[in-house]
Amino acid sequence: MSSALPITIATRESRLALWQAEHVKALLEARGHAVQLLGMTTRGDQILDRTLSKVGGKGLFVKELEAALEDGRADIAVHSLKDVPMELPEGFDLACVMVREDPRDAWVSSDCASPADLPPNAVIGTSSLRRTVLLRAMLSAAGRDDVRIEPLRGNLDTRLRKLDEGQYAAIVLAAAGLKRLGLEDRIRHIFSPDEMLPAAGQGALGIETRTLRPELVQALAPLADQTTWLAVAAERAVSRAMGGSCSMPLAAHATLDNGQIQLRAAWGDPEGGPTLVTAHGVAPVGDLASAESLGTLVASQLRAGGAH
Numbered sequence: 001m002s003s004a005l006p007i008t009i010a011t012r013e014s015r016l017a018l019w020q021a022e023h024v025k026a027l028l029e030a031r032g033h034a035v036q037l038l039g040m041t042t043r044g045d046q047i048l049d050r051t052l053s054k055v056g057g058k059g060l061f062v063k064e065l066e067a068a069l070e071d072g073r074a075d076i077a078v079h080s081l082k083d084v085p086m087e088l089p090e091g092f093d094l095a096c097v098m099v100r101e102d103p104r105d106a107w108v109s110s111d112c113a114s115p116a117d118l119p120p121n122a123v124i125g126t127s128s129l130r131r132t133v134l135l136r137a138m139l140s141a142a143g144r145d146d147v148r149i150e151p152l153r154g155n156l157d158t159r160l161r162k163l164d165e166g167q168y169a170a171i172v173l174a175a176a177g178l179k180r181l182g183l184e185d186r187i188r189h190i191f192s193p194d195e196m197l198p199a200a201g202q203g204a205l206g207i208e209t210r211t212l213r214p215e216l217v218q219a220l221a222p223l224a225d226q227t228t229w230l231a232v233a234a235e236r237a238v239s240r241a242m243g244g245s246c247s248m249p250l251a252a253h254a255t256l257d258n259g260q261i262q263l264r265a266a267w268g269d270p271e272g273g274p275t276l277v278t279a280h281g282v283a284p285v286g287d288l289a290s291a292e293s294l295g296t297l298v299a300s301q302l303r304a305g306g307a308h
C-alpha cells in the first residue's frame with residue numbers, strides 16, 4: 001500500500017472533463033489520498049469556429065494542463081486518450097490508462113433511427129475527419145450521395161443543442177461521453193466497429209504526470225487497466241506510425257480475447273472520394289512493446305495500400 005498523498009488534478013472545465021476528473025478524484029480518495037481539482041480553460045475550448053485539424057490539433061486540449069503540471073500548480077492531468085498527442089513532450093509520461101468505457105460511435109437523432117432513415121438531402125453534423133470519411137463510405141455504399149456532412153464543434157452539450165435546434169438531422173458522437181454524462185437515452189444507434197471503426201484511444205482515460213514523480217506513479221498504479229492499456233498502445237502506435245496528426249482520417253481499434261490482441265485500422269484520403277484503406281493484424285497478448293509492434297505493422301500495411 002502506498003502512502004497517502006495530496007494530489008491536485010488539472011482539468012478542463014467542460015462537463016465531460018469535470019466528470020472524468022471527479023471520477024479519478026473519487027477513486028484516489030477511496031485509497032486515502034487528499035485530492036482537489038484545478039479547473040482551466042484550454043485553447044481547444046476557446047476556438048470553436050474552426051475545425052481542430054486546422055488550428056493545431058489534439059495538443060490544444062493538453063498544453064495548458066501540462067503547463068500547470070510543469071510549474072507545480074497541479075500533479076496530474078486526466079485526459080480522454082483520444083485527445084492526447086502520440087508523443088508527449090519531454091518530461092511528461094502517461095502514468096496509467098484506465099478501464100475503457102464503450103469505445104464505439106453513437107448515432108444521435110430525434111427523427112432518424114439510422115443513416116438509412118435520413119430524408120433526402122439531410123445534413124449530418126460532425127467535424128471529425130474519421131467520422132466524415134467513414135460516413136461518406138457508408139452513405140456512398142447505400143446510394144445516398146445526396147446526404148451532406150457539415151462541421152459541428154463545441155462540447156457535448158453544445159453539439160446536442162445544435163442538433164435539437166434543427167441544424168442537423170443527426171450527429172455522431174462517442175458513446176463513452178454520452179454514457180458518462182447520463183445522456184445514454186439520446187443514442188438511437190450504436191455503430192459496431194464493422195460499421196464505423198473507432199478512433200485510437202476512444203473511450204479510454206489516461207493520467208499524465210511529470211516523469212520524475214515516482215510516488216505519484218505508485219499512487220496511480222491501482223487505477224490502471226492492463227487490458228485497456230495494451231489495446232490503446234496498439235491503437236496509438238498506428239497513429240504514431242501514420243504521422244500522429246488529427247488532420248488525417250484514421251481509425252484504429254484493438255480488442256483482447258483468448259490470449260490474442262486483434263487490431264483493425266482504416267485510413268481515408270481527406271481530399272479524395274469514399275475510398276477506404278483497411279488493415280488488420282493479430283498477435284499473442286504480450287507487453288506494451290509487443291502491442292506497439294503490432295500497431296506499427298498494421299500501419300505499414302495501411303501505407304502499402306491495405307489488406308485486400
Ligand SMILES: NCc1[nH]cc(CCC(=O)O)c1CC(=O)O
Nearest residue numbers: 080082173174176177202203204
Ligand atoms: N474530441 C472530443 C472528445 N474527446 C473524447 C470524447 C469522448 C469520450 C472518449 O472518447 O473517451 C469526445 C467527444 C466525442 O468524440 O464525441
